[in-house]
Amino acid sequence: MxxxxxxxxxxxxxxxxxxxxxxxxxxxxxxxxxxxxxxxxxxxxxxxxxxxxxxxxxxxxxxxxxxxxxxxxxxxxxxxxxxxxxxxxxxxxxxxxxxxxxxxxxxxxxxxxxxxxxxxxxxxxxxxxxxxxxxxxxxxxxxxxxxxxxxxxxxxxxxxxxxxxxxxxxxxxILKDIALTQFEDQLLTEDITYLQLDTRPSPLNTILWNANVDTKDSYLLGTYSFFDTKDISFEIYPKNHHLLGGLIEHEKIKRMIAISEGWYTINKIDDKLFYNDLRFGLMNLEANSQDFVFKYEIKVDSSGNVTFIEQEKTPRDGQQLMKDLWQRIKGN
Known part of the structure; x- marks a missing residue:
């Protein structure tokens, strides 16, 4: 806390x-x-x-x-x-x-x-x-x-x-259990086969809940508010773990994966490799956003040493997130 x-x-x-x-x-x-x-x-x-x-x-x-x-x-x-x-x-x-x-x-x-x-x-x-x-x-x-x-x-x-x-x-x-049931029911309704389901409250409240769903090749991210009147919808985020290539065997990469409990995606933007920790969600609620709260650039030097550089967040990012959350809390 x-x-x-x-x-x-x-x-x-x-x-x-x-x-x-x-x-x-x-x-x-x-x-x-x-x-x-x-x-x-x-x-x-x-x-x-x-x-x-x-x-x-x-x-x-x-x-x-x-x-x-x-x-x-x-x-x-x-x-x-x-x-x-x-x-x-x-x-x-x-x-x-x-x-x-x-x-x-x-x-x-x-x-x-x-x-x-x-x-x-x-x-x-x-x-x-x-x-x-x-x-x-x-x-x-x-x-x-x-x-x-x-x-x-x-x-x-x-x-x-x-x-x-x-x-x-x-x-x-009790609130977590209710939210979990809602996510499970929606996945059952859509006949989605999944490996794991992880739920947590969104920032500053226990009314809006987030879910990460682990499937074979991608993660599904969804939200549920106790004021929702429509079905839960999930957005698809490809895992892209293959983008790590041989780095997947590097000790530091393995430690980072263990820290994030396996909930991560990899992005490649302008020849830069990024590691996204899914456990803490996104900085905004835009569709298909890649702006994760904990996002790290993976740098490899000429000696093969790996460094994780956390991407900075600005006050404006936080302000936008608060606006998005307030709107989403009120229901879909």
């Missing part, structure tokens, strides 16, 4: 663990702990694109990381804070650290919660930014902060925030 959401979650967890004993300091340290796992993004400054993607949401988002670093952070804080309970601070950091990857596991990218096992947990029920999850949570956290440390209202407000956010997260599973 986005940084603000993780800060709010961490702060609320900190309050639940130690708020009654240390007041707003529990919120402060919980918020700090809620951001720590995402420090792995700095790996992009020290390594190549593929390695950075592999590292992201890996070790720092694991159970092992939470278990190892919670007592270290708890010991450090207990050394200089007035409240000296090492165990209490350690529990605060553990729960604030571990709930971060648990929440991230609900997104499309997922987390390697069980690192070092090569298992990425991704429920794909909520977009990385979802105001319906974050805003109510934030409101009740702010209300909590303005109550006295021993006030019952403080416990009540924080409890309501945690309950509403958790309930919404549970609701997303």
């Amino acid at each position: 986005d940084s603000l959401t993780q800060i709010v979650l961490g702060a609320a967890i900190g309050e639940a663990v130690l708020g009654k004993k240390v007041g707003n300091k529990a919120i402060l340290y919980g918020a700090i702990a809620g951001t720590i796992p995402d420090l792995d993004v700095f790996a992009s400054h020290f390594t190549d694109t593929v390695s950075a993607l592999a590292i992201h949401r890996g070790f720092t988002h694991s159970i092992i990381f939470s278990v190892l670093f919670a007592p270290i952070l708890g010991w450090l804080v207990s050394r200089y804070e007035t409240y000296k309970d090492f165990k209490g601070w350690s529990w605060l950091f553990f729960w604030a650290l571990i709930t971060h990857p648990i929440l991230d596991a609900h997104t499309t990218w997922g987390t390697q919660l069980f690192w070092p096992l090569d298992i990425r947990l991704a429920f794909k029920t909520i977009f990385v930014i979802d105001p319906l999850y974050t805003v109510p949570f934030l409101v009740f956290l702010v209300l909590t902060m303005f109550q006295k440390r021993t006030s019952e209202k403080r416990r009540l407000y924080n409890g309501i925030g945690l309950t509403i956010s958790t309930a919404y997260l549970a609701l997303t599973f």
Whole structure:
């Protein structure tokens, strides 16, 4: 999830663990702990694109990381804070650290919660930014902060925030199941044979859902809104995996394919080779658009070294996507 959401979650967890004993300091340290796992993004400054993607949401988002670093952070804080309970601070950091990857596991990218096992947990029920999850949570956290440390209202407000956010997260599973059923029924109606079906919510909401359908030679991409009145339609995207040629055996290409879980297409434009990660959809809803959210140019130097260069997105791209999504959410 986005940084603000993780800060709010961490702060609320900190309050639940130690708020009654240390007041707003529990919120402060919980918020700090809620951001720590995402420090792995700095790996992009020290390594190549593929390695950075592999590292992201890996070790720092694991159970092992939470278990190892919670007592270290708890010991450090207990050394200089007035409240000296090492165990209490350690529990605060553990729960604030571990709930971060648990929440991230609900997104499309997922987390390697069980690192070092090569298992990425991704429920794909909520977009990385979802105001319906974050805003109510934030409101009740702010209300909590303005109550006295021993006030019952403080416990009540924080409890309501945690309950509403958790309930919404549970609701997303039901919404995903409804959307999945709609996609499956449409594929059955059109007698389309497919290998895999992958669904996820579109940006900023859980009303409009996207589907990737894996067929023999192509992928079908479709959308479904709970306000739709017409049948779902699918657009065809040829896989074009053959365009990789011998590069398909290159270690870096293999790693990128593994990261994208096999959901990718290849395009060749003006003698340039592009890798499209289908898991995160398109930057616009135009028919047959090739403007994928995560699109990389594949460059090969004279020594055979492969480099992935992510294609930049502009604010205008984001604005157009928001307009397209708003129109599509209202129904087809």
